Amino acid sequence: MAVKRVVDYNVKVRVKSDHSGVDIANVKMSMNPFDEIAIEEAVRLKEAGIASEIVAVSAGPAQCQETLRTALAIGADKAILVETDVELQPLAVAKILKALCEKEQAQIVLLGKQAIDDDSNQTGQMLASLMDIPQGTFASKVVVADGKVSVTREVDGGLETVQLSLPAVVTTDLRLNEPRYVTLPNIMKAKKKPLDIIKPEDLSVDITPRLKTIKVEEPPKRSAGIMVADVAALVDKLKNEAKVI
């Protein structure tokens, strides 16, 4: 399973004054919430006797080791960091994960459906495509049986269920599970679990960014509205001023 280190979901990011990006210096960083759900699901598969080993993987700067330690504390058996300071885009991450999946012979790859920083929602699908294996995206239920995985997916208008041959990629939606709290004894144990650090070159994959960010700006602000005194005033405004009802 794969984890990404992102700006904590409670932080309201600020755009840098030179419009080169958002300011992430000195802000709290956490594991992408969807990835937390992915690791929880992996641990449940292991607890159910379905998965034999959980390998947590992350790619990025050295600080991603903290994120991987969290994954180990939740229940991963070992971790691999593909360390680089190059800006990693979804296609590059998918290539890194493909190389690692082949090396580790992964049968199910669990990832969050999107990272809450770039909101791309691409990596899992790209990985499945590069590996020529099926995908179950936006999962709200995962059942593994008889060498297949059934994934119930959150789609527009409801749910749908697909059955996939293994190996397969599953990307997690919000309501797949509720991740457990990490306990202190498990944090201590996680410190002793293996965490390998390798470089993208060791996997011979091309991680060159394809998308160039020209500028990052604040979204247009909504002009301040007005407070109305009561329901009658509201109805009057909607009818006569906004003319929407």
Added chain:
Amino acid sequence: MAALVIAEHDNHVLKGATLNTIAAATQCSSEVDVLVAGSGVDAVAQLVSQIPGVRKVIQIDVPYLADQLAEPLAAQILSIAKNYTHLLAPATANGKNVMPRVAAKLDVAQFSDITKVVSEDTFERPIYAGNAIATVQSSDPIKVITVRTTGFDPVALTGGSADIEKMTAQADGGKSSFVGRELNQSDRPELTSARIIVSGGRGLGSSEKYQELIAPLADKLGAALGASRAAVDAGYVPNDYQVGQTGKIVAPDLYIAVGISGAIQHLAGMKDSKVIVAINKDPDAPIFSVADYGLVADLFTAVPELTKAIS
């Protein structure tokens, strides 16, 4: 230098999001083709052929495309991808599912959720739940794009007369199969295309109160029903009611937020609505910062009063 739009449909009805996506495609290229891939899609292909600005409709009709599974659908798109500089799909559950598969096979990046076409290789897209807008460029030979429908006005449905070309389908790899679908049946408009949305939050307190207060107001207005993540998590309504960063992104003419505090991730899904009304008993709720009309009131009395006042 042509663009291909992947039509979204359920084999019978063309989804409105396709029209916004065609609008985005016409800004990328003057030659826009539309792929209608599915099972028994003659009527959908016919309908698409009448959309002005469409050069050609490509129809691929085969039973294993009936459920729009990502694996066989991506294979169809890839079979014709090389004829195009731009491949676009709406940023719906289907579009998000299939397009990265296409991009990876072409070894190109994907632009997710674009809200503006700056030029044929440069696009705007929201990041960090819409708290920043990035302008991104790529020199990849094919641009794979998902389109945030709220960023583009839909094209008209009639006035054109494109040819329909039927193509043979690529074989299905057989690695995925469709098991079943549970769609929430409703006579109300669809959330992402509704003109008016009434959304309820945790302030309602229960599923019963949601049905008792929000549903009648929505019915009176002919509105779609929405909800905050908190209301969905609390089990008041099904998951697909969720408006927000990871739920539906909406921009109706009128959005009425009832008992919703206005968390960042909720605002990300609705702040482009034309008129926003917030009803909340907490005068400091962040939802009021984006509302055009705010009413600080007890929703249990204000909402029935509002329902009654709308004739």
